[in-house]
Amino acid sequence: MMEPQENTNDDTAPSPAPPPLPRERIPVQKGSVCSRSYFMVVMVFFHVYVLNVIALLLYVHYNSGSEEGRSSRDFSSRSSGHKVAEPLDTQPPDPGFTRKMHLPRLEGIRVGHVQKVSLVPGKVHEMKTLSLKPLLFEIPHFLSDEECAVVMRLAQLKGLMESQVMVPEGQEELNQQLNLSPEEIFHLLDLNQDGQLQQHEILTHSRVRDGIWLTPENLREIYAGLNADQDGNGLLSLEEFGQLSSDAFQRFLFQRGVKRSQLVRNSRHTWLYQGQGAHQVLRELRNRVMRLTRLPPSLVELSEPLQVVRYEQGGHYHAHHDSGPVYPETTCTHTLLAANTTSPFQTSCRYITVLFYLNNVEEGGETTFPVADNRTYEEVSLIQNDVDLLDTRRHCDKGNLRVKPTRGTAVFWYNYLSDGRGWVGEQDEYSLHGGCVVTRGIKWVANNWINVDPDYHRQARYQQLVSQPEETQDPQTDTNPEQYTDTHQDL
C-alpha cells in the first residue's frame, strides 16, 4: 500500500534546486545538448501534468465529497473549541439534487471520543462514542430517575404482552401444505450447496421458522434421539435427511417440551403512544430524541411508538438486527400506505435505534454488540463449532462490545449506512446486537425506533399522505389504512 504512494511522491515532489553536478556535466557531453534539453522539456511537461492531475483530484475531493466528509470537518472545527455541538450542516451536497429532506448523521470521531450535547435547557449531556461500526453512542443521564419510573409505571398500567408467543400449533399441517419432497427441502436448507447439512444451516432455519433457538448441543441430542446422523460426522447427508419425517425435529422438541428460555426472545413488552395528547414525559422524550438525532421532526413524529420491554430473571434476546436488509423489492412496514404494490418482502425500516435503560440490573442483562468494529462481517463465522456468537445466553462474554444497563442511560446507533447523499444507504450488518441473559434481578428497557424508508420517494409520499389524508388519499388504493395502523402496532 505504502510503496506506490512513496513512488508517486518521488515523481511529483517539486525537485530541489538543480545541484551543481548536472551543470558541470553539460560541457562534458557537448554532443548531446539537443537530446538533453529535449529530455528537460519532457520532464517539465511530465511534472506539470502530474501536478495538474493531483490538483484536479484534490479539487474534486473537496468540492463534491460526501456529506459525511463535510460534516466531519464542520464538526471537528466546532468541537475543538469545546463548545456544545450544534446541528450539522444538512445542505444538499450538490445544487442539482432535488430532495428536500436530509438525514444528518452524527460523527463518532473515534472510539472513546466524548462530545457535549444540548438536549435539555440549562443542562449539558456527554455523549461517548462506543463504536464506529456500527456508529454507536452512549449518553448517561438521558432520563431522570423520575422519568424512568413514569415510563415503567405507564407500561405496567397498559399491560405487557409476551414478546414472542410459543411456537404456533399446526406445524404438521403446514408441512403437508408445503408439498415439497425431502430432496427439495434438503436442497433449500443446504445454503452452500455442498450436499451436506451443516450445523449452522439447521440452526438458522429453526430460528427463522419456529423461533426456537437450538444450540449445537440441542442439535446433537436431537440427532442422537432420532438416530439421524448415522455416520456420526455431525453433518446430515441427503440420505440421512431422507430417512427423517418432515416434522421429525419439531415433534421431538415438543415431546420434550419447549421452554421460554429456548426461544429467540424471552421478554414482555408494550407500546406507548408519544404523539399529541400523550403523557408529558413521553412527549418530552420524543423531543429529546429529535434534538439528539437532529433528524427532521416530521420523521420522528411519524415513527413507531415507544416500546417498553421487561425481562424477568433468566430473560434474554438473542442477537439480531432491528432492521432488514435493503432489496429493491422490499417495502417498509411503516410506509406500506405509500407503496404501490403489495410486496412479498416486508421489513421494519429502523434507521436509528435509541435504547433507554430504565433500571439498574443486579447482574447480567448487558446489551451486546458481538461484531462491533470487527474488521470483517461474515455470517457463517458467527456460528463456529460450539461457539455461537449470536447466543446471548451462553456467549455474551465472547462478543466485541457490551453495554451495562444503567438507569437513565441511553445508547443509540444507526442500523443503516449513509448513501453518501444524505439519505439511508445499505443496512449496517455490524449493528447486530442482543440482550444478554439477566442472571439476577429484572431488566427494563425502552426502544425508540426512528423509521426511515431507504426509498426516499416512498418516504416522502407517505409523509404527504398522512399529513393530508383527506385530500390526497386515492380511494382506489388497495392499501387499507386500518390495516396499516394494526401493522404499526405489531412491529
Ligand code: OGA
Ligand atoms: C431490542 C433489543 C436489547 C436489550 O429490544 O430490540 O435489542 O439490551 N434489546 O434489551
Ligand code: CA
Ligand atoms: Ca451444506
Ligand code: FE2
Ligand atoms: Fe434490538
